[in-house]
Amino acid sequence: MSEHTTDKLTEFPALDRRQRRVLGVLIEKGMTTPEYYPLTLKAVTTGCNQKSNRDPVTNLDEETVLETLEELRELGFTATVHTDGGRAERYRHYIRHRFDLTEPQIAVFAELLLRGRQQLGELRSRASRMTAIESLDVLRDALGGLMQMDAVRATGDLKRRGIEVDHGLYLDSEGESKFGANVSPPDVRPAASVNQPSSSPPSAAALPQSEAPEIRVDLSEIETTVSELEQSQQQLEADNRELTEHVNRLEELVRQLSDQLDDLKQQLGV
Numbered sequence: 001m002s003e004h005t006t007d008k009l010t011e012f013p014a015l016d017r018r019q020r021r022v023l024g025v026l027i028e029k030g031m032t033t034p035e036y037y038p039l040t041l042k043a044v045t046t047g048c049n050q051k052s053n054r055d056p057v058t059n060l061d062e063e064t065v066l067e068t069l070e071e072l073r074e075l076g077f078t079a080t081v082h083t084d085g086g087r088a089e090r091y092r093h094y095i096r097h098r099f100d101l102t103e104p105q106i107a108v109f110a111e112l113l114l115r116g117r118q119q120l121g122e123l124r125s126r127a128s129r130m131t132a133i134e135s136l137d138v139l140r141d142a143l144g145g146l147m148q149m150d151a152v153r154a155t156g157d158l159k160r161r162g163i164e165v166d167h168g169l170y171l172d173s174e175g176e177s178k179f180g181a182n183v184s185p186p187d188v189r190p191a192a193s194v195n196q197p198s199s200s201p202p203s204a205a206a207l208p209q210s211e212a213p214e215i216r217v218d219l220s221e222i223e224t225t226v227s228e229l230e231q232s233q234q235q236l237e238a239d240n241r242e243l244t245e246h247v248n249r250l251e252e253l254v255r256q257l258s259d260q261l262d263d264l265k266q267q268l269g270v
């Protein structure tokens with residue numbers, strides 16, 4: 001099984017939905033189940049259509065996946081390989097050959113290709129299935145490098161709470177899907193005309209000082225609640241990660257058994 005070297009790229013080209021899904025699957029499986037990698041066409045198709053860790057869920061057939069693999073091969077992103085003793089052709093990605101990326105960056109990039117837009121905590125939890133991402137600071141460093149390559153976009157400063165990120169590989173024809181297109185603008189309403197009566201009650205600011213309600217906020221109680229919610233979220237993410245790993249292992253076992261059954265049928269001439 002030979003590999004070729006190519007010049008490193010500094011920017012990612014736009015890819016269509018099928019290409020993004022197939023490339024993401026090859027990267028993910030190469031990192032999570034290296035014992036089954038490179039993948040057969042059937043395994044790539046199964047990975048594209050699996051229901052866990054995919055958004056949206058797809059139903060691609062093998063012919064479509066094969067065409068997509070060929071398109072990615074022409075871009076220098078994938079290759080067809082023949083392993084020793086293997087009958088079926090297998091497929092692998094060449095992201096490490098085409099781009100100068102760290103392992104966390106590759107995992108983050110693949111996760112965004114598979115699920116799209118998500119918050120940093122979600123992204124770290126999911127990408128950690130592929131390689132260790134020890135902290136949000138490590139994640140931000142990985143995202144920063146990808147953003148310089150226009151491979152990732154964010155809704156704002158990565159240090160702010162609630163920031164969401166997405167890959168930047170959308171086609172121009174996917175204008176409605178481009179990152180940021182579904183970010184709602186501030187709710188701005190025109191000021192009511194002075195000649196139009198208002199049926200809404202006066203605001204607290206418009207009331208006389210003696211009638212304005214007194215509002216007190218216990219910041220320590222809010223901080224405690226936020227801390228408890230963050231701990232609950234972390235536990236849920238850990239549980240979800242463990243469940244996803246179990247599902248992935250089961251899917252790979254089913255795929256392996258299916259391949260063995262196909263080989264047995266060929267030997268028996270069934």
